[in-house]
Amino acid sequence: MATSLVELGTLPATYDTNIADQSLGSTTQHVVRLGGLIQGTTYHYRVMGQSSNNTWIASDDYTFSTVPIPAISNIQVKDIGSMNATITWSLNIPAQSQVNYGATSLSQSQGDTLSATAHSVKLNS
Numbered sequence: 001m002a003t004s005l006v007e008l009g010t011l012p013a014t015y016d017t018n019i020a021d022q023s024l025g026s027t028t029q030h031v032v033r034l035g036g037l038i039q040g041t042t043y044h045y046r047v048m049g050q051s052s053n054n055t056w057i058a059s060d061d062y063t064f065s066t067v068p069i070p071a072i073s074n075i076q077v078k079d080i081g082s083m084n085a086t087i088t089w090s091l092n093i094p095a096q097s098q099v100n101y102g103a104t105s106l107s108q109s110q111g112d113t114l115s116a117t118a119h120s121v122k123l124n125s
């Protein structure tokens with residue numbers, strides 16, 4: 001039976017945030033919700049606990065990484081013809097993507113099913 005908290009930071013063994021277990025009193029089952037994390041970031045953490053006789057214990061340093069959110073950049077239109085054009089773009093992480101297009105609405109789409117960071121789709125009408 002113990003209380004607990006998670007120490008969290010972005011550098012090894014440097015914890016600038018403490019998140020306490022919200023359980024009422026000492027328990028053997030602990031849950032801590034980590035919020036406000038930054039996407040695409042590696043975090044270091046350790047779990048601390050205090051027993052009923054006020055002895056503190058600590059785990060080793062562990063890590064996890066949050067998932068980056070895809071971002072599109074460097075969009076270009078190339079090889080423009082009377083009935084076609086090639087669209088190229090980049091992503092910050094490997095992913096599949098597609099181009100939605102149309103003369104009056106985005107009613108058509110063509111995709112690049114390759115999970116990559118550089119994409120190119122030739123649009124034909």
